[in-house]
Amino acid sequence: MGEQAVRGSEPRAPELDIPRLARGAGYGGRRRKKGFVEGFRVLTLLYRIDELPAGAFQRLVELFKVYRAVGALFFWSKRLNIEEGVGLALERAKLLPSYYRHAFDERSQVYQFSEVEKMKRPRKVILQLPLADALHYHCGAYIEGGKLVVRLGNRERLELPFPERALKWLQEKEREVAPLKVTKIARIQWREDKRPEYLKVQIVLRVERRKPVMPDPKSALLCYVDANSDYGIVAVYAVSDGSETKVLETPKLKPPNRSKRLKAAAKRQAAAAYGHKRGVNLALARLSKRFRARGWVKTAAAQIFKKAFQRASGRSVIMNFDIPDPESVKGSYLQKTLLSLRKVAENLAKWFGVYATFECYPSTKCPFCGAELEIVHTRRTRIAYCTRCGFYDDRDFVPFYHWCKALNLPLPKRPLQRIELPEELRRRLNSVRPGSPG
Numbered sequence: 386m387g388e389q390a391v392r393g394s395e396p397r398a399p400e401l402d403i404p405r406l407a408r409g410a411g412y413g414g415r416r417r418k419k420g421f422v423e424g425f426r427v428l429t430l431l432y433r434i435d436e437l438p439a440g441a442f443q444r445l446v447e448l449f450k451v452y453r454a455v456g457a458l459f460f461w462s463k464r465l466n467i468e469e470g471v472g473l474a475l476e477r478a479k480l481l482p483s484y485y486r487h488a489f490d491e492r493s494q495v496y497q498f499s500e501v502e503k504m505k506r507p508r509k510v511i512l513q514l515p516l517a518d519a520l521h522y523h524c525g526a527y528i529e530g531g532k533l534v535v536r537l538g539n540r541e542r543l544e545l546p547f548p549e550r551a552l553k554w555l556q557e558k559e560r561e562v563a564p565l566k567v568t569k570i571a572r573i574q575w576r577e578d579k580r581p582e583y584l585k586v587q588i589v590l591r592v593e594r595r596k597p598v599m600p601d602p603k604s605a606l607l608c609y610v611d612a613n614s615d616y617g618i619v620a621v622y623a624v625s626d627g628s629e630t631k632v633l634e635t636p637k638l639k640p641p642n643r644s645k646r647l648k649a650a651a652k653r654q655a656a657a658a659y660g661h662k663r664g665v666n667l668a669l670a671r672l673s674k675r676f677r678a679r680g681w682v683k684t685a686a687a688q689i690f691k692k693a694f695q696r697a698s699g700r701s702v703i704m705n706f707d708i709p710d711p712e713s714v715k716g717s718y719l720q721k722t723l724l725s726l727r728k729v730a731e732n733l734a735k736w737f738g739v740y741a742t743f744e745c746y747p748s749t750k751c752p753f754c755g756a757e758l759e760i761v762h763t764r765r766t767r768i769a770y771c772t773r774c775g776f777y778d779d780r781d782f783v784p785f786y787h788w789c790k791a792l793n794l795p796l797p798k799r800p801l802q803r804i805e806l807p808e809e810l811r812r813r814l815n816s817v818r819p820g821s822p823g
């Protein structure tokens with residue numbers, strides 16, 4: 386094609402699979418079909434702007450200036466229903482390379498204005514381009530020979546190294562949802578304030594599928610995820626044939642040690658206060674303070690889904706995520722982090738096509754007799770027990786019993802996992818229900 390190539394620097398380590406929806410505009414795209422859902426996976430690559438080939442970033446900035454002016458005219462004309470304005474914007478869009486004009490084409494997957502009536506004014510600097518695996522006339526970006534190529538117009542192009550690991554990740558994600566087809570978008574953005582440090586390039590994978598319907602609980606793998614725990618996230622995997630509910634596994638996922646991270650952050654802050662690499666140290670302090678916790682939730686959610694598919698071995702999957710409502714968790718650091726699990730899990734469920742609900746079930750009510758449960762803390766567990774019928778189990782598992790009831794399934798054998806009962810409690814429960822445990 387004889388385009389001019391400028392080669393960029395190696396990216397910082399890629400951040401894989403961090404689905405985060407952009408404020409306001411979401412990922413754009415056509416208006417979603419009724420009865421369909423869409424799931425996303427996102428790959429983020431950061432390239433140092435000062436290491437980009439000379440002139441490449443300036444070219445992007447110029448492109449964006451034109452794009453933004455056209456976009457603003459289009460946005461407000463649409464919003465205010467001024468047809469002439471829309472026409473004018475489309476006329477002006479001809480100043481842009483052809484593949485950037487897809488942003489204004491309602492049929493395109495990078496259409497940016499499908500929810501123009503309710504979307505907030507987009508604030509970030511974003512160029513979105515359809516991405517193909519190889520050069521295609523309609524596409525502004527493509528991956529080829531270990532490079533991500535971004536076309537800049539005027540026969541120029543920006544070549545960015547595309548790590549092997551990132552390519553593998555993309556292929557793996559595509560396989561996950563096969564035979565459904567994944568559409569890909571390259572988003573290119575930078576901070577508009579001061580001097581931006583990084584060029585952020587995201588590859589957004591999107592899959593559209595029919596909204597999953599609820600499978601028969603008697604032939605599905607059941608997965609209950611409780612984020613209500615003080616511990617972190619607790620999952621219960623089970624199967625039921627309608628006459629017996631068998632628990633397969635009850636993993637507990639614990640977030641990284643917070644006090645350790647806070648100590649590291651304090652050290653960085655102190656270094657910054659001495660003026661030692663101030664910017665870097667402050668940034669790192671911020672990172673170790675909040676960034677990782679969210680990242681942990683994402684990793685944990687991905688693990689929970691992965692295990693569900695392993696345990697399902699071909700069966701359909703029903704999941705319930707028990708996540709506290711935001712009002713009830715003021716002040717608790719861990720709990721606030723756990724709230725982000727809802728968004729992450731919703732997206733993964735749509736990506737994989739899993740039927741998932743987000744209902745809370747009681748953890749303080751006896752699933753057998755309905756009495757209020759009491760709690761005793763041991764070194765390892767919080768044991769919930771019933772003084773009326775003698776039921777006891779790890780408090781984190783109690784909601785799972787209630788879910789089984791709601792699904793019309795028999796309750797599992799209790800306790801779900803072996804529990805060492807304190808001697809006094811054992812005696813007390815024995816006296817409630819002579820002959821039972823112990």
Ligand SMILES: [Zn+2]
Pocket residue numbers: 751752753754755756771772773774775776
């Ligand atoms: Zn009871």
